Amino acid sequence: MAKLQPVRGTHDIMGDQARTFQFIQGVFQDIATRFGHQEISTPIFEFTEVFSRTLGETSDVVSKEMYSFEDRGGESLTLRPEYTAGIVRAFISNGLQQSLPCKFFGSGPMFRYERPQKGRMRQFHQLDVEILGVAEPQADIEVLALAATLLSELGLMDDVTLEINSLGDTESRLANRDALVTYFTAHKSSLGEDSLARLKKNPMRILDSKDEGDRALVADAPRISDYYNQASKAFFDEVLAGLDALNIKYVINERLVRGLDYYSHTAFEFITSKLGAQGTVLAGGRYDGLMEIMGGPPTAGIGWAAGIERLAELVSPDLVPGEPRPIAIVPVGSDCQEQALKIAQQLRTAGHAAHMSYRGNMAKRMKRANKADAIAAVIIGEDELARAVVTIKNFDDGSQTEVSLDQLMNHLSHYR
RNA sequence: GCGGGUGUAGCUCAGUUGGUUAGAGCGCCAGAUUGUGAUUCUGGAAGUCGCCGGUUCAAUCCCGGUCACUCGCCCCA
DSSP: OOOOOOOOOOOOOOHHHHHHHHHHHHHHHHHHHHOOOOOOOSSSSEEHHHHHHHHHSSSSHHHHOOEEOOTTTTTTEESSOSSSHHHHHHHHHHHHHGGOOEEEEEEEEEEOOOOOTTTTEEEEEEEEEESOOOSSSHHHHHHHHHHHHHHHHOOGGEEEEEEEEEEHHHHHHHHHHHHHHHHHHHGGSSSOHHHHHHHHHOOOGGGGGGOOOHHHHHSSSSSGGOOOOHHHHHHHHHHHHHHHHHHHHEEOTOOOOOTTTEEEEEEEEESSSSTTTOOOOEEEOOOHHHHHTSOOOOOOEEEEEEEEEHHHHHHHGGGGGGOOOOOOEEESHHHHHHHHHHHHHHHHTTOEEEEOSSSHHHHHHHHHHHTOOOOEEEEEEEHHHTTTEEEETTTTTTTTEEEGGHHHHHHHGGOO
């Protein structure tokens, strides 16, 4: 029989990794709450249209990366490849325009049919933050401050740099795009194969090309910043001033772009050099045009997503809290089982971690307790019970004391 | 989707220039120790050498395909 394998690009999360994930999500929830965001969990699948409409038919995600399937009713459903589309859909479904601004956070699995690599899975997990209904640059600043706080509390600020850019408003961006198309079309013959395709689908992406020949062309290409109108320039300046005020370091990267039409103004990525080709750890931007594409009322939006797997690769293990050291319950002889159960229950109710020892002679039980990193063992034997006492063994110094059942909980409170 | 690398025990890895019973360390189980852990000693289980096919008297080793992982590209978190 062939080895039972998980589906390509999926993983079981357990042990240290599970603990690291939990730590990251806990820090994230705490910070997001401090920033005034509320949790939202949207379904992990939606009608396919939710994603195909928002992401655009020509985008890579829609054209080759979606996990789509028909349900029994013949509806085309898709496992979510990203969080934003679902949140925007939820906003419209629930009529939340009545309660703007909406500040959301969420986390969970995402699905993309990609060729797996380290830091890139078919099922992966993201943290997500969105602010809907704030057209002011203050939202951009806050969302970036949230990101910076998260990365700093995860101990990653030294591993990561913030790259930021502005696409300008619609007017500025379209003017720049036209100029780019004109420029690159004139130099079509020197463009690489990938970039030729981008010229049609997503011309701004050429700016980000890794092809050497393209890069030479890009150096002389029209610059986005030359096409900012006054409002766009003022907006970007205000965002940068906010970052300066908060002492958040950044690098302006004019090649950092978003292709789809509903993006505008701020685009940013926190990047690390420690993860090979998958260097983007957290990324986002402003998407003021998205709500309308979805059929909702014109509503500004900005947000970001971070890959939990990628963060987990970077987080130092010593930051992740270990499991609490348990107290081992060691009954000796079958007559002591009931008392052992009761003591375990008492301990757990009082907030201790208690590990019940299930089988074996005493040496075996002690061995297991030691392996579980127990801080102490409660040894429950017939001799002791006859005198209404138990023996407490301290695993760190090897000392033993007899404690009366009455005093047990009191005594063990020292072991927290 | 495109190109390169890798695949031997639960884990980390040796090894066989193609030859009969494939090894180590760690881990696991048991015993020394039926009321006392970490150390020590002894023993044990565990592998269709990723899978399928080809070449060969003979394949874990060579060849082809396939699956998975991995590195880069595309794209992205």
